[in-house]
């Protein structure tokens with residue numbers, strides 16, 4: 001869940017296949033999230049880079065959000081190891097299948113777009129001592145650590 005600690009930019013695409021093509025093209029930035037509407041028109045779908053530090057696109061967290069309900073949560077329905085998939089069509093098929101997935105990994109996932117509001121929390125690994133800790137995303141961003149990393153209170157007080 002490294003992505004939960006980062007801020008993202010939404011890139012709108014028309015469908016799952018276009019998202020797969022963009023992801024595989026190597027032309028997207030690791031903070032960019034592909035967003036499309038599911039075939040049945042029920043969900044906004046999001047493919048979020050979720051790998052650690054040096055290869056963020058190795059893993060993709062797939063989130064979806066009901067279009068017709070107000071303040072709908074982000075549901076995480078899939079975690080795809082994109083690094084093992086060579087073929088655009090196969091990635092597109094996985095993305096498409098996640099539109100109708102009955103399995104929800106996380107009911108209330110966090111996706112921060114543009115700027116954190118100040119209330120978002122996420123798990124970080126301290127870039128200094130390696131401890132895992134829960135912290136406020138907005139406060140951690142100033143340390144400018146790699147994805148999933150922050151600076152814990154103890155190290156910051158030195």
Ligand SMILES: [Zn+2]
Nearest residue numbers: 126129152155
């Ligand atoms: Zn520390």
